[in-house]
Amino acid sequence: MAADEVDAEPTKDGVLTFKLDNQAPVALDDLTVSLHTLAQSYEDYLSASGLVRPEDSIKLYIHELRTGTIVALLQAIAKQGRFLFGEHGVVSTVKAVYERADTIAPFLISLNDAIQFFLGNQEGKKEPSKKEADQIVKILEPVAKDNGSQVFFDFKGPAHIGQMHFHYNSQEANAVQNNARRYLGPTLPTNQILRDELLTLHQVRGDSKSRTGDKGIIESISKLPVKLMFSSEEIKKGILDSPDNPFQRVFAVDVEVKTVGDEPALYKVLALKDNFEMP
Numbered sequence: 164m165a166a167d168e169v170d171a172e173p174t175k176d177g178v179l180t181f182k183l184d185n186q187a188p189v190a191l192d193d194l195t196v197s198l199h200t201l202a203q204s205y206e207d208y209l210s211a212s213g214l215v216r217p218e219d220s221i222k223l224y225i226h227e228l229r230t231g232t233i234v235a236l237l238q239a240i241a242k243q244g245r246f247l248f249g250e251h252g253v254v255s256t257v258k259a260v261y262e263r264a265d266t267i268a269p270f271l272i273s274l275n276d277a278i279q280f281f282l283g284n285q286e287g288k289k290e291p292s293k294k295e296a297d298q299i300v301k302i303l304e305p306v307a308k309d310n311g312s313q314v315f316f317d318f319k320g321p322a323h324i325g326q327m328h329f330h331y332n333s334q335e336a337n338a339v340q341n342n343a344r345r346y347l348g349p350t351l352p353t354n355q356i357l358r359d360e361l362l363t364l365h366q367v368r369g370d371s372k373s374r375t376g377d378k379g380i381i382e383s384i385s386k387l388p389v390k391l392m393f394s395s396e397e398i399k400k401g402i403l404d405s406p407d408n409p410f411q412r413v414f415a416v417d418v419e420v421k422t423v424g425d426e427p428a429l430y431k432v433l434a435l436k437d438n439f440e441m442p
Contacts, residue, residue: 177264180317307336
């Protein structure tokens with residue numbers, strides 16, 4: 164939501180102020196993960212938006228940390244070139260940094276849209292990806308943990324961009340986290356064996372000895388096709404030799420699920436128990 168201006172006066176335009184108005188001590192790992200994830204979310208946004216060239220390698224850098232209430236002043240800086248912060252400000256070799264300050268404002272709008280989505284204000288908002296949902300959970304962790312705290316995002320851009328202010332209190336942060344975690348669903352173990360799962364084929368090689376190119380869908384885990392592996396040639400042959408088109412059949416199987424980044428990456432079929440016509 165919009166907020167009053169944060170009491171930070173950056174020496175240069177193009178500065179994003181992250182202010183955590185905390186009531187209790189903040190765990191260092193929570194703050195570190197929050198700022199790191201904010202930076203990663205910004206880089207992901209740049210990559211998806213096409214606002215900058217990949218070779219520009221623009222990242223958020225800390226311009227200043229202030230005492231008392233936790234305040235971090237962040238700037239978007241291209242990886243190339245030397246730069247220096249301090250009492251003399253920024254050396255002229257990073258002038259291009261300020262020409263790309265226009266990337267921060269749309270990023271903040273996108274971030275706020277995703278947060279509002281999980282606050283229930285979904286009209287006109289793009290559905291966030293699961294990665295974005297996970298990032299929001301981490302960004303808001305310090306304020307969600309501290310009753311009565313608030314986090315402020317204040318951007319002071321060049322004159323042609325203007326200023327932008329958003330803030331979220333602890334109650335809102337908790338609501339966002341709860342809804343985002345429901346949206347993400349249960350976390351999958353790295354490796355688990357499931358019994359009597361229903362498998363449909365997405366693509367499969369006709370040779371029962373083939374170990375590549377097979378994919379299937381188990382909707383209780385994911386609606387997307389996942390690489391298939393069979394623990395024996397007999398199991399794959401049993402699927403291929405079903406009386407009708409195997410792509411029109413549903414197979415009850417015991418399966419070992421292997422995940423990467425909380426997403427299923429491999430289904431290893433351990434046993435074929437039954438099959439029936441697809442509804």
